[in-house]
Amino acid sequence: MKKALDIQFEENPSVPKYRQIIEAIHQKIKLGELRKGDKIPSLNSLCQQYRLSQDTVIAAYNELKSKGIITSQVGKGYFVQNEHTDYKHKVLLVFDRLTAYKEELYDSFKEALRKDGTEQIFFHHNNMKMFQTIIEGAIGDYSEFVIMPVDHPDAIPLIRKLPDNKVFILDQGRKQYKDIYPYVCQDFERDIYRILKQNSTLVGKYMRIVLVIRHQKSHFRDIMTGIRDFCKQQPIDFKVTSDLQLFNIKPGDAFIVVDDRDLEFIVRYSIEKQLHLGEDMGIISYNEAPLKGIVASGITTISTDFARMGKSMATMILDGKKEKIDNPFLLNLRNSF
Numbered sequence: 001m002k003k004a005l006d007i008q009f010e011e012n013p014s015v016p017k018y019r020q021i022i023e024a025i026h027q028k029i030k031l032g033e034l035r036k037g038d039k040i041p042s043l044n045s046l047c048q049q050y051r052l053s054q055d056t057v058i059a060a061y062n063e064l065k066s067k068g069i070i071t072s073q074v075g076k077g078y079f080v081q082n083e084h085t086d087y088k089h090k091v092l093l094v095f096d097r098l099t100a101y102k103e104e105l106y107d108s109f110k111e112a113l114r115k116d117g118t119e120q121i122f123f124h125h126n127n128m129k130m131f132q133t134i135i136e137g138a139i140g141d142y143s144e145f146v147i148m149p150v151d152h153p154d155a156i157p158l159i160r161k162l163p164d165n166k167v168f169i170l171d172q173g174r175k176q177y178k179d180i181y182p183y184v185c186q187d188f189e190r191d192i193y194r195i196l197k198q199n200s201t202l203v204g205k206y207m208r209i210v211l212v213i214r215h216q217k218s219h220f221r222d223i224m225t226g227i228r229d230f231c232k233q234q235p236i237d238f239k240v241t242s243d244l245q246l247f248n249i250k251p252g253d254a255f256i257v258v259d260d261r262d263l264e265f266i267v268r269y270s271i272e273k274q275l276h277l278g279e280d281m282g283i284i285s286y287n288e289a290p291l292k293g294i295v296a297s298g299i300t301t302i303s304t305d306f307a308r309m310g311k312s313m314a315t316m317i318l319d320g321k322k323e324k325i326d327n328p329f330l331l332n333l334r335n336s337f
Contacts, residue, residue, distance in 0.1 A: 005041055008049065017052060021060035025069065038080045040070065066090060066143045082118065089117030089317060092142040094134055096150075096172075097125050100305045101287050105171070107309030109146075116318055117143075127204050128152045134140060135159065142166070144317050149173045151217045155190030156180075165322075170313055174326070182322040184313045186304045188219045189333030191329035192226035192256075195302055200234065202337060206282050208237035211246060212262045220258060223286075227256065244269075251275060254337065256302075260289075264287050267296050283336040298334030332335050 013156040019178060028034040040336070041049070043057045061078060063071040068090035071081040091113065095102055103302055106121060120142075131150045135158050138145065146168045149155045156176065169177045192207045211227055224240060231238035241247040244265050245326045255297060257263045263285045267277075277282045277296055284326060285292060288303035288320035309327045317321055 005046065009026065009050065011046065017055075018056045018063075019059040021046070021057065021061055022063060025060075025064060025094040027150045029069070029080065034080050034097075036080050037077070038085050039076075042077050050327050057315065058122065062140050065141050068142075069086075071141075086333050089113065089143045090141075091117055091119040091144045091146055092138050092146045092315065093119050093121040094131070094145070095121060095123050097123055098147045099283060099287075101303065105306040105310040110310075112314035112319065114176050119316075126147075126150055129156060131155065131162045133159055135161065138162075146170050146313060146317075149177070155179065158169075168313060168316065171309065171327075175222070176218065178248040178324060182316065182324060184309050184316070184323075184327055186219070187326045188222035188224040189305075192302065192324075193230050195329055195331050196230040199333075202238065202333075203234070205279075206254035207250070208238070208254070209241060210239045210241060210247070210253050210255050212241055212255055212257045212261070212266075214242055214259050223256075223258070251280045251282075254284070255287075256284045258286045260285070263299065265287065267299075270296070277336040285336075288332055290331075293332075293334065296336060298336060300334045300337035301332045302329055303332065 005021075005024060005028070007021060009020055015023075025034065025040065027236055032041070041186075043054055044062065046052060046057050047054055047271060061070065062073075065072065067088070068082045069080070070078050072078050093109070094104065095106070098106075110119060122134045124134055128150050131152075132154075135147075139161060144166050145162050147159060148171050149169065151172075158180075160197060164181070167181045169181050169183035171185055174183060177183060209227060209231055213224070228238055239247075244262055249266075249269060255266050256260075257266065263283065266281075266283055270277055270281055277283060282300075283296075284300050284302055286302055288301045292299040292301050295303065304327050312325050312327065316325070
């Protein structure tokens with residue numbers, strides 16, 4: 001149902017008219033005269049009714065959209081989306097995909113933001129076309145944009161379409177975006193080197209380190225560089241493979257795996273060949289998960305603190321800061337290494 005807006009503009013306004021439109025809509029929502037789902041006047045009808053410029057009404061409606069108070073539907077008009085008018089932030093979260101640890105990140109962000117904001121989350125699944133659709137469809141609708149970018153050269157000019165002062169980079173993309181946007185990210189190269197260095201005595205039990213990666217994404221390349229630098233310094237033999245079925249596995253190998261499918265393969269292999277994890281063969285798996293503490297008497301993991309990452313990003317937004325935060329890795333040492 002379409003609702004009229006009875007706005008009493010000041011004759012000699014000390015407050016711009018677009019702000020008066022915003023305040024009028026806020027008041028009607030607070031008084032219950034406008035409710036979620038109610039249609040409000042179009043740009044043209046409000047311009048004609050009060051002899052306003054279109055720029056004035058657009059400025060008001062865009063700010064209301066960015067705070068999540070109203071929404072627009074192509075060919076249908078503008079509608080009340082949220083009856084909570086006191087929120088200062090409506091944040092777009094763009095994640096690559098949902099996993100157990102990304103869910104932990106999301107829950108932490110949402111909990112920290114909820115006192116003064118709301119969020120919507122979309123997933124691009126590392127698909128550039130999907131990423132483009134999400135970014136271009138979000139322009140003008142949010143107060144801040146928190147993005148896990150696609151590892152693609154066209155991602156930067158696409159993100160540039162958003163207001164620079166409203167963009168934040170999350171989890172990945174530290175090297176590519178550090179001179180452009182604030183971020184809370186992992187430093188894959190530095191942290192894998194640091195963790196191996198701190199545990200060099202344990203690493204010394206093994207004849208070589210084998211990194212198993214299925215893709216050549218930028219952060220995987222950073223992991224490779226960090227491990228290679230450590231191995232050169234030790235020295236210890238270092239190998240990289242994308243296919244364990246074609247790799248000549250030997251006793252004394254220590255595997256660092258990113259994909260859980262490769263983790264499963266190595267655990268099965270160790271059982272079949274009667275190789276004892278932590279003695280004849282080592283495994284370090286990326287990203288903590290509850291089952292990794294149980295599988296094969298415990299899988300050693302390297303993982304960033306995703307709950308801390310989410311809270312840090314939400315706090316940065318709420319405090320109005322533009323920081324560059326490296327979220328540290330943690331080593332969960334178990335029987336597999």
